Amino acid sequence: MMQIGYTMMTEQAGPRELVDHVVAAERAGFDFSVISDHSFPWLESQGHAPYAWSVLGAAAQATSRIPLMTYVTCPTFRYHPAVVAQKAATLQLLSEGRFRLGLGSGENLNEHIVGRGWPSARVRLDMLDEAVGIIRDLFSGDQVTRHGRHFQVDDARLWDVPATPPPIGIAVSGPRSCALAGRHADLLIATEPKASLLEDFSAHGGAGKPRIGQMPVCYDPDRDAAVARAHEQFRWALGGWRLNAELPLPGGFEQASAHTREEDVAKGIPCGDDVEAVVDAARAYAEAGFTELALVQIGGAQQLPFLRWAETELLPALREL
Template identity: 60%
Template sequence: MRFGYTLMTEQSAPRDLVDYATAAERAGFDFEVSSDHYSPWLTSQGHAPYAWSVLGAVSQVTDHVELATYVTCPIQRYHPAVVAQKAATLQSLSNGRFILGLGSGENLNEHVTGEGWPPIAQRQDMLVEATTIIRRLLSGELVTWEGDYFRIDSARVWDAPEEGVPIGVAVSGESSVEQFAPLADHLIAVQPDAEVIKDWDRVHQADSRKIGQLPICWDPDRNTAVARGHDQFRWFGGGWGVNADLPTPAGFAAASQFVRPEDVADSIPCGPDLDAIVEAVRPYQEAGFTDLAVIQVGDEGQQQFLDKAAPDLLDKLRSAFG
């Protein structure tokens, strides 16, 4: 397995994220993924810088780690033609280290354009069309498009990289696999579901990476870690069916008001025990994931995690799953 670090734009300021990116490469992570939000889930997180500017800066202060969006929604807040241009530019800036991760988005971020929030079936159809458009534009060809959801008039990405831009798409079940496996190079998923991996390999029928993500809250003091995890990440247990439709941090606060610190500690490895994190990774390895990005929850203690805990954690992970 490859192991990555998550640049959580919801919990850190942009300059800090760039510093964390350099520290993560120094610690030995293989890749770095960035969330792409207009708003944090909870007001206590307190940040939401523009992910693409952050990644552009990160591409210039790192040398070899791969970079990816995890994930960008190209159906409302961003037009797919603009996403294609951004992805091509970042691929050029990073000397071929970029993977474009796409997903169908969250109301939390997309409602800001004032266009309403489509139902899930429509969002998936929009993502199919958007992904098709992005792939065509990344080839460098001149594209005119009149589709069900998007129009493009004589568009060309002039700096389309010769090596292209690999595309990963977030999937969660058989239906989404059937739609997106033919369009994408790699799978993205947040649950260690072996059936999804099997379905993907059946439909995709080519070498691909399966990229997952795992929240952790490392701290030398377990009580501090549990308190931070509860403050920053208690929304996580709501599941995608809830989280995709809530429109504001106030909604997430209300939905998670009865989540207890011990509930968070039961679902997220909290504290100094690196072996507990290794065991939390095991279901992803057993399900067939090839890549896993960890989220270190909270801005406080982030640098300490990267400097003190991450190198030892990576040694343990590679010993167990390398």
Template identity: 60%
Template sequence: MTKFGYTLMTEQSGPRELVRYAAAAEEAGFDFEVCSDHYSPWLVEQGHAPYAWTVLGAVAHATSRVGLMTYVTCPTMRYHPAVVAQKAATLQILAEGRFTLGLGSGENLNEHVVGEGWPGIQDRHDMLVEAVEVIRELHTGELVDYRGQYYQVDSARVWDVPEEGVEIGIAVAGDRAIEMFAPLGDHLIGVEPSSSLVEGWNDVDGAKQVGSEARAIGQVPICWDPDRDTAVKKAHEQFRWFGGGWPVNADLPTPAGFSGATQFVRSEDVAGAIPCGPDLDAVVEAASAYWKAGFTDVAIVQIGDDGQDRFLAEAAGPLLEKLRAAAPGDAG
């Protein structure tokens, strides 16, 4: 059965608003909620970047049913993996077992702020492998000493460890990343609806199989509004960064850089890639690319802070009905 999620997008909303939206999304019927973990917005027009882990702690208490997830945390530069292990364990306890730790190799936009530069992709992948090893060891609750190429952990122990542990999802985008991370992760996080991601993951020795043991989680941006022109304008203003693709998005360092890189992206370009306006069937069509590719979970991103309340009150319920009716195994 396909599960549908709501995105708490820290780049476009303040912390109190995000907690309110989280509670409303649970009430609307979403199955899970994912939260971005950014130090900066993609574009100045978005205007926010509260600390995701504080937000999620509050969300854990404001909700009682929905799954929670970071989408995604980079545990290699801005955060030491030993610190990620501690806060993930604490959040799992607060969420009473509803939390999944989503991890990825990060973006320059968020990680350069600590002044350590921006490594090449292979180094970032190697760092993420070590980070996952550190987190896994610390989540045993045992005393850990770790000596790797990138990280050292000296007599560390996470004292408050949840009984159910913390499952880890890992974002992958290519064959090499799949080969490296499929044996280390509990779940696949995909940046595009490609069946090759799921098939490649399932083909790796030692990987938990998507569809039985593992989830494959994707994300679809939309801009719902009763007026299509308003929706297109908002999507262009706040989400034109999306058109660069992840190889570009990973390397640009600042919102000003994204603004410059997207200065020639037109409104019609954005509207051609993102469902805009009141047509819920268009959203279903966009989301269907994920379940057709074998994904088990799809998170919706409603673009823009203004309009979230109306989307959740008016559109979310009917949209979820349409999504569940269309998704395989969900009708009836």
């Protein structure tokens, strides 16, 4: 049975609201939760970008059962990998073992703020490869010195180390990232139901490990309102990862999605209150081989109505997958 998770979208709600939402998701019976880690929203209409790690700390104290996870953090530009290791170890302690560290090679939208430029995807994956090694070394609790191609670590050590380190997930989008994840990750992260990604992951050492997908939905009893909101806030998602990783500001996403129509969004995102439409979309992930699926409800103000609907109607249907 595929586990169903809830996404705290930092681009569409403030920090206190995000904590309230994950508390309600735990109460509704979701199996796990994830959180985006951004410094900008994709579109100005989304309107938010609080610091994900502060929200996670509050969520760890406000909840007692639901697992927490970054989806995903980039440990190579805004954050040095040694800093990410310390944050992740602390979250694992605060949550009493409920935290998983999801990592990725990043998006220009978030990482450009530190002024280090934006290299090619190949270089970004090399940086991620090196960063994951540093993080794992620090999770041991030993003193670590590393002088690599991209990162320097001098006599670093974590003084508060959980007995069980946070599992590390790596986001994939193609063969090179799948190979990296197969070598280094405890679980795979993806946003598309592509069986080929899971096959590549398995071929490089990922066989038998969890595979987590993510899927947007837009619940509303009024389907037309749901379609309009999905278009207003989530039309950027139809651009694909190759484009989305490169654009530096929300204005770029506005321009790139200027000709995306409401009907285009409605074809790719289940909108309204049709349970079967969501189940059909989720089935593609189950059939591809994903073991977990995190749902994204579009629209910050609609989270609590969505969670009530999910508890009574959607989750029971999805558990049949």
